[in-house]
Amino acid sequence: MKDLPFKAIAIDVDGTFVNDEKKYDHEMFGEILYRLHKHGAHFIIASGRPAGRLEADFGDFIDSVDFVADNGAVLVRDGKIIHTTTFSKKCILNLVDYLQLRYPGAVQSTLISGVKHSYFLKSTPAQFKRSHHYFYPNSIEVDNFDQIPEDDQYTKVTVDYPSKVRRELEYGFNSRSVEKIHVTTSGWNYMDIIPQNVNKANGLKEFLAYLDVPRTQLIAFGDGENDIEMLKLAGLSYAMENGQDSVKKIAKFIAPSNNDNGVFKVLNKYLNETRK
Structure with missing residues (x-):
């Protein structure tokens, strides 16, 4: 038995966390989130989706997750936008x-x-x-x-x-x-x-600094090109089985597909190996 090897989790949404019907198991996520929080781990949704869509997607868990929205252009913590990078x-x-x-x-x-x-x-x-x-x-x-x-x-x-x-x-x-x-x-x-210079990784860096979590203690999941910087940043990186080949090449590990609850399976594996 051992401690979790990460203190922050970053997940892409489409093609990664949700299935092809844009759905996820809310009950299962709630259980995993509860166990992660017992370990003091932080959960961050890092997506190309806008903040408003993410707030609707994760409304049941709005007080337990943070958002890196619009591929890193909008950061949301505790339900409030804390930073934006914008075009004129x-x-x-x-x-x-x-x-x-x-x-x-x-x-x-x-x-x-x-x-x-x-x-x-x-x-x-x-x-x-x-x-x-x-x-x-x-x-x-x-x-x-x-x-x-x-x-x-x-x-x-x-x-x-x-x-x-x-x-x-x-x-x-x-x-x-x-x-x-x-x-x-x-x-x-x-x-x-x-x-320019906006990506999920740079958004995550701001959260990691705020949370005082080193990048080596970040685990990240993604499937597309806009996840590459995030996966390179993380100490533990997982490309989804359904992901692009270019993403699989740079990730350290491969997770089961988004239609096979890949994110949940990997996180449950780590949680089941811990003391708590």
Whole structure:
């Protein structure tokens, strides 16, 4: 019998924690969370989902988990936003113009994430709106993106466009912009465009510093490209069996798939080996 080899747990959501139907076993999670807290371990949800969606997803446990939302752009502790890293509205509009110039059709399937609301064009294809409504229920439709308000804080731009252009897009826009971007993908065709140097790992570093937990005592789970920095940061890193090959190559271990309760199985294994 031994102590837990970690004091903080970071998990991605889609493709990792929830199954393909976007569900998880609340009762099982509650039991695991209780056992983890008995060991003084902290649970952090690190996701590309916005904070509002995560609060709805984990409403039963809102006082027991923290959030690294929008791929690290928004940090939530005790139900309150404690830090945001954002784009200016000017940068967002310059990015929209660049997409329109270099990637015809991309702007029509673009969503702009703000802390208060998210924004679609009225002309956006209905299928794209439907597929994102679950993640961004507080969405507003505008005639053009010039109409997005000055008083929101913009954390991410999601584009339905082949992700193979992500490096080209990042380099091309950054070569002409003072505000820099980073382009990543969660494993789907969509590209997530976030402020440069924003990622889940940097968000987690702030929580680890606050909690006084060294990175060697972090265990992390993920499946997509936007999890790579987080997995590299963690002392114990698990790629899901269903994850991308590039993620599996950098993780130290492989967990069962998201449809096989992989996160729960790994955490239960560690808990069952401990004294408490």
